[in-house]
Amino acid sequence: xxxxxxxxxxxxxxxxxxxxxxxxxxxxxxxxxxxxxxxxxxxxxxxxxxxxxxxxxxxxxxxxxxxxxxxxxxxxxxxxxxxxxxxxxxxxxxxxxxxxxxxxxxxxxxxxxxxxxxxxxxxxxxxxxxxxxxxxxxxxxxxxxxxxxxxxxxxxxxxxxxxxxxxxxxxxxxxxxxxxxxxxxxxxxxxxxxxxxxxxxxxxxxxxxxxxxxxxxxxxxxxxxxxxxxxxxxxxxxxxxxxxxxxxxxxxxxxxxxxxxxxxxxxxxxxxxxxxxxxxxxxxxxxxxxxxxxxxxxxxxxxxxxxxxxxxxxxxxxxxxxxxxxxxxxxxxxxxxxxxxxxxxxxxxxxxxxxxxxxxxxxxxxxxxxxxxxxxxxxxxxxxxxxxxxxxxxxxx
Numbered sequence: 215x216x217x218x219x220x221x222x223x224x225x226x227x228x229x230x231x232x233x234x235x236x237x238x239x240x241x242x243x244x245x246x247x248x249x250x251x252x253x254x255x256x257x258x259x260x261x262x263x264x265x266x267x268x269x270x271x272x273x274x275x276x277x278x279x280x281x282x283x284x285x286x287x288x289x290x291x292x293x294x295x296x297x298x299x300x301x302x303x304x305x306x307x308x309x310x311x312x313x314x315x316x317x318x319x320x321x322x323x324x325x326x327x328x329x330x331x332x333x334x335x336x337x338x339x340x341x342x343x344x345x346x347x348x349x350x351x352x353x354x355x356x357x358x359x360x361x362x363x364x365x366x367x368x369x370x371x372x373x374x375x376x377x378x379x380x381x382x383x384x385x386x387x388x389x390x391x392x393x394x395x396x397x398x399x400x401x402x403x404x405x406x407x408x409x410x411x412x413x414x415x416x417x418x419x420x421x422x423x424x425x426x427x428x429x430x431x432x433x434x435x436x437x438x439x440x441x442x443x444x445x446x447x448x449x450x451x452x453x454x455x456x457x458x459x460x461x462x463x464x465x466x467x468x469x470x471x472x473x474x475x476x477x478x479x480x481x482x483x484x485x486x487x488x489x490x491x492x493x494x495x496x497x498x499x500x501x502x503x504x505x506x507x508x509x510x511x512x513x514x515x516x517x518x519x520x521x522x523x524x525x526x527x528x529x530x531x532x533x534x535x536x537x538x539x540x541x542x543x544x545x546x547x548x549x550x551x552x553x554x555x556x557x558x559x560x561x562x563x564x565x566x567x568x569x570x571x572x573x574x575x576x577x578x579x580x581x582x583x584x585x586x587x588x589x590x591x592x593x594x595x596x597x598x599x600x601x602x603x604x605x606x607x608x609x610x611x
Contacts, residue, residue: 218297221385229482231295241350242523284315302412307355308345314358379406387428389420493529
């Protein structure tokens with residue numbers, strides 16, 4: 215389960231992209247930097263299949279689950295952003311092909327505009343098809359929809375196997391269901407949703423999440439507005455205790471082994487500014503900024519860094535401890551205050567070489583330490599949820 219939203223630049227509105235990645239709770243996910251590359255090899259090994267390699271590929275930041283070639287969401291050096299959503303469709307899923315996360319990375323590596331990325335994904339989809347297990351600890355098969363955008367254009371691309379439907383919009387929000395019954399372009403039928411949507415989609419509560427992420431898109435005027443959308447809970451009381459499919463900020467429990475494991479926001483100012491938390495629980499964690507052209511420093515990692523996923527695991531242990539506490543409102547006020555300080559300092563001179571991500575990480579560490587050493591009572595959990603989290607915590611490797 216995931217949620218992706220975006221809005222292009224208009225006369226009085228700045229453009230932005232945002233996504234929560236919802237995966238199985240112990241699946242590490244890191245923000246990795248992949249440089250611009252010249253390739254001598256003619257073939258490329260993706261998660262499951264081999265395809266033709268391009269001579270040159272773009273630099274990009276990718277939010278990447280540990281075991282797959284592709285990624286959940288990302289942005290390239292030209293400001294192209296892509297996020298994908300799992301969608302249940304009628305019929306049988308292919309056991310091999312390009313998974314949706316491969317198509318995200320391929321679109322970012324090979325396109326300099328949103329329109330180019332659409333063409334890249336459609337061409338690869340029609341040539342190779344999509345398929346393969348997308349689950350970390352258990353098998354999951356599905357088709358994919360994509361939100362693809364740059365500063366000036368935004369597209370919703372929905373797929374079923376090699377079939378597709380495309381619609382250009384000024385803003386949009388997508389979740390885990392097909393929505394297009396009147397696309398601008400399509401491969402075989404205009405009634406794409408009616409023809410291919412699986413009835414079981416009604417049970418994944420995607421429509422509720424899509425409503426919650428989409429209702430405030432036009433009201434966004436600053437970074438923290440977008441952070442707030444990604445932190446939305448459909449439960450007003452004890453959201454950390456009650457896991458639910460209907461919250462964009464999703465928390466797991468004994469009935470739901472899935473939660474938001476990473477979040478990314480891209481703001482289109484003079485240059486794209488990437489904000490990410492690098493951990494689960496966007497409601498408990500701090501968003502940190504990055505721009506292309508800066509040196510790589512954690513929690514941004516080079517793709518082949520041995521410590522690539524260590525930061526996520528370290529933060530995961532911290533946020534899981536915090537999630538067991540009856541946190542007061544001051545905890546969330548502190549997060550907003552820290553983020554506002556980071557935003558104000560960063561926006562004064564975002565290109566300054568004085569900007570130091572390590573200082574923000576130290577501030578983050580001090581913040582967590584302060585709250586974890588307070589005498590805060592534990593939140594009560596039922597026996598099934600306790601056993602669930604004991605098991606998952608013991609198996610967090």
